[in-house]
Amino acid sequence: MNIAICTAQVPFMHGGAEIHVAGLRDALRAQGHLVEVVSLPFKWYPKVRILESALAWRLIDLTEANGVPIDLVICTKFPSWAVRHPRKIAWLIHQHRQAYDLYGTPLSDFSNNPDDNEMRQRIVEIDRRGLGECRALFAISDNVAGRLKRSTGLDAETMHVPINLTGLAVESYGDYIFSVSRLDRAKRVDLLLDALAAAGEPYRAVIAGEGPEAAELRKQAQRLRIDHRVSFVGRIDDRDVVTYYNNARAVYNCPVDEDFGLVTVEAFSAAKPVLTASDAGGVLELVEHERTGIVATAARPDLIAAGIRRLLDDDSLARALGAQAKLRVRDIRWELVVERLLAHA
DSSP states (O other): OEEEEEEEEOTTOOSHHHHHHHHHHHHHHHTTOEEEEEEEEOOOSSTHHHHHHHHHHHHOBOSEETTEEOOEEEEEETTGGGSBOSSEEEEEEEOOGGGTTTTTSTTOOOOSSHHHHHHHHHHHHHHHHHHHTOSEEEESSHHHHHHHHHHHOOOOEEOOOOOOOOOOOOSOOOSEEEEESOOSGGGOHHHHHHHHHHHOTTOEEEEEOOSTTHHHHHHHHHHTTOGGGEEEEESOOHHHHHHHHHHOSEEEOOOSSBSOOHHHHHHHHTTOOEEEETTOBGGGGTOOBTTTEEEESSSOHHHHHHHHHHHHHOHHHHHHHHHHHHHHTTTOOHHHHHHHHHTTO
8 A cells, every 4th residue: 555654743853753754654665565664844822823733634545646546544733634645544743732631730831811711722723623533543551532522522532652672581680770861851760860869879861862851850859969879871872772771770661741751662672671650650550569560659859769779779670670671671562553544544
């Protein structure tokens, strides 16, 4: 088939959503389909730009290109599902969360005023109509599917996202906990630093990634006098990411109500347990307390510190949890994703 994958892109930003789309493209191509990614830039400020982005998708003709019919459209990110096509399905990464579950928190730019409330309602209408036109709806996690159901009444089938990294396997269970993410507030790397300070010597972490909080996190480590126990390695290539996974004792992945979190699948593929908290969202669909990782009962430094101590003090515990973790993700594979998606084409 000739397939178009539709996605919204914030220019110069690359994260889990972009990895997701690239993996789907490559998996479909590997099974002999002709696939292109159709991406439009997304800007959410001023808020009227959100409606303009949805309208741009609505006006695009993806029924054919240069005389070649497009047999199927797969939508992924808001507002790409506003596109018109007679054979449209969606694999939902997330809605525009600032208008939904993040509303009323510091992570949202929407306030309780008439203009913002009207805009939020317009966004709900875009989701209900665009996603309601789809032949099938999938979500990358139960968490995302639940948000969709609560906000629009639409049902989506959960299909977890496979990873693209190769070479993940146990090399050792080293003396550090590994964190890899975009360094922004939602990933709560600052909580890891506070927990390391609470844990005391000699516990250490390796933190990979860049983002708007990078400079402040480095300053925080200095203020806490733990900079000698924290290695900020910045943005690193996939080969180095794999090396750090393969030699870590455990992986820290404790975001705020994450959509899903590829980090968990990556860590489990390297047979490494994950340290998280009870409000981490989609991460908890894979991380079970004392089975595939450690789940703190709250996102508090003392509780995360206790998890750090348990994992870094007990090599046998990390190995046992890691072995179960690897089994947990063995069926999250791209070939199964393609099979399920195309069954509804």
